[in-house]
Amino acid sequence: xxxxxxxxxxxxxxxxxxxxxxxxxxxxxxxxxxxxxxxxxxxxxxxxxxxxxxxxxxxxxxxxxxxxxxxxxxxxxxxxxxxxxxxxxxxxxxxxxxxxxxxxxxxxxxxxxxxxxxxxxxxxxxxxxxxxxxxxxxxxxxxxxxxxxxxxxxxxxxxxxxxxxxxxxxxxxxxxxxxxxxxxxxxxxxxxxxxxxxxxxxxxxxxxxxxxxxxxxxxxxxxxxxxxxxxxxxxxxxxxxxxxxxxxxxxxxxxxxxxxxxxxxxxxxxxxxxxxxxxxxxxxxxxxxxxxxxxxxxxxxxxxxxxxxxxxxxxxxxxxxxxxxxxxxxxxxxxxxxxxxxxxxxxxxxxxxxxxxxxxxxxxxxxxxxxxxxxxxxxxxxxxxxxxxxxxxxxxxxxxxxxxxxxxxxxxxxxxxxxxxxxxxxxxxxxxxxxxxxxxxxxxxxxxxxxxxxxxxxxxxxxxxxxxxxxxxxxxxxxxxxxxxxxxxxxxxxxxxxxxxxxxxxx
Numbered sequence: 001x002x003x004x005x006x007x008x009x010x011x012x013x014x015x016x017x018x019x020x021x022x023x024x025x026x027x028x029x030x031x032x033x034x035x036x037x038x039x040x041x042x043x044x045x046x047x048x049x050x051x052x053x054x055x056x057x058x059x060x061x062x063x064x065x066x067x068x069x070x071x072x073x074x075x076x077x078x079x080x081x082x083x084x085x086x087x088x089x090x091x092x093x094x095x096x097x098x099x100x101x102x103x104x105x106x107x108x109x110x111x112x113x114x115x116x117x118x119x120x121x122x123x124x125x126x127x128x129x130x131x132x133x134x135x136x137x138x139x140x141x142x143x144x145x146x147x148x149x150x151x152x153x154x155x156x157x158x159x160x161x162x163x164x165x166x167x168x169x170x171x172x173x174x175x176x177x178x179x180x181x182x183x184x185x186x187x188x189x190x191x192x193x194x195x196x197x198x199x200x201x202x203x204x205x206x207x208x209x210x211x212x213x214x215x216x217x218x219x220x221x222x223x224x225x226x227x228x229x230x231x232x233x234x235x236x237x238x239x240x241x242x243x244x245x246x247x248x249x250x251x252x253x254x255x256x257x258x259x260x261x262x263x264x265x266x267x268x269x270x271x272x273x274x275x276x277x278x279x280x281x282x283x284x285x286x287x288x289x290x291x292x293x294x295x296x297x298x299x300x301x302x303x304x305x306x307x308x309x310x311x312x313x314x315x316x317x318x319x320x321x322x323x324x325x326x327x328x329x330x331x332x333x334x335x336x337x338x339x340x341x342x343x344x345x346x347x348x349x350x351x352x353x354x355x356x357x358x359x360x361x362x363x364x365x366x367x368x369x370x371x372x373x374x375x376x377x378x379x380x381x382x383x384x385x386x387x388x389x390x391x392x393x394x395x396x397x398x399x400x401x402x403x404x405x406x407x408x409x410x411x412x413x414x415x416x417x418x419x420x421x422x423x424x425x426x427x428x429x430x431x432x433x434x435x436x437x438x439x440x441x442x443x444x445x446x447x448x449x450x451x452x453x454x455x456x457x458x459x460x461x462x463x464x465x466x467x468x469x470x471x472x473x474x475x476x477x478x479x480x481x482x483x484x485x486x487x488x489x490x491x492x493x494x495x496x497x498x499x500x501x502x503x504x505x506x507x
Contacts, residue, residue, distance in 0.1 A: 023119035024040040024041060024042045024119075025040065025041050025069060025099070025116060025118045025119070026038065026040050026117040027039055027040075027041070027055065027114055027117075028114065028115040029057065029113075029114035029115075030114075032058070039055070041054070044068060044069065044070035044071065045068070045069055045070075046067070046081070047066055047067040047068075047114065048064050048065045048066040048081075048083075049063065049064055049066070050064040050065055057111075057114075059111065059112060061107060061110055061112070062083075062085075062107045062108065062111055062112065063081070065081045065083075066080070066081060066107050067080055067083065067087050069099070075098055075099070076098075076099040076116075076119070077096060077097065077098055077099060078094070078096070078097050078103075078116065079095065079097075080093075080094060080095055083107070083108075085109065085111060086108060087106070088105070088106040088108075089103060089104065089105060089106070091106075091109075092278075099116055099118035100118060101117070101120075102115060102117045103115070103116050103118070104116075209267055209270065209271060210267075210271060210298050210299070212267060213264055213268055213271065213296070214296055214298060216260055216263055216264045217264055217298070218296070218457075218458050218459040220257060220260045220261065221294065221432075221459075221462075222431075222457065222458055223253055223256065223257050223260070224257065224431045225426055226253060227250060227253050227254060228345075228422070228425070228426035228431075229426060230246060230249065230250050230253075231250060232426065233246075234246065234250070267298075268291070268298060271298050272284065272287065272297075280495075282309065282488075282495075283305060285491050285492065285495075286304075286305055286309075286488055287300070288491065289349065289484060289487045289488050289491065290304075290484075292347050292349050292433070293349065293432075293433030293437070293463075293484070293487075294425075294431055294432050294433035294434070294462075295433070295463055295464060299464060300464070301464050301467050301468060308481065308485050311481045311482055312485045312489060314485075315485060315486060315496075316496060316497060316498075320359065321355075321486060321489065321498070322498060322499070323359065324360050325355075325493075325500050326500070327359065327361070328355075328360045328503055329500075329503065331360070333360055333377075333410065334351065334503050335507060336410070336411055336414055337351045337354065337414050340414045340415045340417070340418040343415070343418060344418045344419060344421065344422035345422075346421055346422060346425065346433075347433065348507065349487045349504070350418075350421055350433070350436075350437075351503075351504070352483045353417075353437060354377050354378055354417075355486055356441075356479060356482050357377065357379045358376075358377050358379060360377060361377060362376055362377045362408055362410040363376075363401050363408060364376065365400070366379055367399075369381070372396065372397065373396070373399055375402070375405060375407040376405075376407035376408045376409075376410075377413060378413050378416070380407045380417070384420065385407045385413075385416070388419055388420055389412075389416060390405075390406040390407050390409075390412060390413060391404075391406045392405055393405030393408075421436055421440065428451045428452065430451075430456065430457065430461040430462065431458050432458065432462040433463075434462075434463035434480055434484070435451065435461070435462065435463050435466065437479070437480050437483055438463065439451070441476050441480070442472075442473065442479075450466070450470055451466075454466075454469075463480075490502055490503055490504065
């Protein structure tokens with residue numbers, strides 16, 4: 001049968017069974033005016049946006065012939081007609097489902113909902129009771145009387161031939177039943193053992209896969225560090241830049257890194273499927289951003305997901321994110337920031353550091369600190385700004401906007417910030433993007449002390465380990481989770497109820 005949306009063939013309607021005993025099914029669905037509409041049906045009908053559908057929902061998410069509801073075997077059933085967006089119950093797609101009581105069917109993840117109330121299946125007719133056998137005395141006997149007559153202990157009385165035959169037949173039946181029961185129990189035990197073995201095998205397989213995925217991931221991070229350090233050496237030394245052997249080593253390392261990423265992503269997808277993480281779900285977006293910021297998504301600390309969701313709700317309760325993204329777009333800041341980050345091979349999601357620092361405001365000035373005033377969109381303190389080539393203005397020691405101070409120069413400060421982020425990334429943060437973010441806020445002096453007390457390798461020096469082993473100051477904790485949750489939201493803002501599109505799309 002064709003499966004194309006516009007060529008889908010309607011099934012022949014199934015009528016109610018003879019006798020007209022099937023109770024109608026009641027449905028409630030949104031009408032064209034948005035108000036709920038109620039109808040009842042006693043035979044099969046199709047739901048879709050096509051004009052030939054009994055229930056017509058003319059919205060893009062609904063296929064021309066989307067869903068059929070039909071009676072069969074005294075029950076009502078729903079079946080998806082290979083629709084483009086699927087039919088869901090409790091956010092899970094269905095193919096065919098028996099309708100019992102009231103069920104809410106959703107046509108596509110973002111589509112309309114319809115409530116179906118189906119009657120319970122008709123009870124099967126009970127067979128007429130067999131007449132009770134007559135007692136030896138000719139009266140109707142109870143089961144107890146029959147049991148006593150044939151199987152009771154009648155001391156001193158010789159059982160008749162008929163009774164002996166019945167007793168022998170009963171023993172034969174009991175013996176055969178006993179063999180059947182024993183065989184049934186043996187089969188059940190074997191099946192249970194088999195299922196347990198399969199479950200254990202699957203569990204061990206997934207554990208090994210997770211361990212292998214983690215090994216590949218941290219090997220990737222070590223290779224990323226090696227490449228970053230080689231490239232830094234090439235950039236700093238002209239003689240090294242002419243070394244073709246080193247350039248080939250960098251190229252080969254990048255090819256190897258690409259192959260490792262393919263292997264890791266394959267394992268990660270299989271593990272996510274085994275954990276029933278739905279596509280386009282909030283959980284999958286969180287894992288994607290964790291991976292983007294350089295953390296493995298197969299070893300996420302307990303409680304991290306729920307914590308990110310808490311900060312997402314904080315963004316949803318405030319207008320700050322929408323206002324900052326509006327400033328980003330109105331001033332066309334995003335292309336420059338993304339280009340600066342790309343020049344250092346950093347993911348574009350580091351753009352949200354500037355969101356948390358200043359809401360993308362190049363004229364921003366922070367409060368007075370022992371290091372001086374932090375200025376500009378990226379909030380450079382004087383010493384760090386000077387180290388990354390930014391000229392300080394005459395009002396360096398004043399909480400006043402200074403156009404002569406290059407920390408306020410959006411383009412120059414952005415490229416300086418990208419170099420600063422990359423230096424933290426390839427040294428003390430050991431290729432952990434979230435450690436880079438924590439360091440950017442916490443201050444080099446504070447975070448570096450903690451980081452340098454951790455082993456110098458990505459497997460043991462990463463944000464997951466920082467969460468597990470140390471108490472992070474609340475300011476830095478909030479800082480990292482606000483940036484992370486903003487990155488999650490901005491991957492699909494409308495999914496979270498925001499009225500703007502991904503600011504990094506098409507870049």
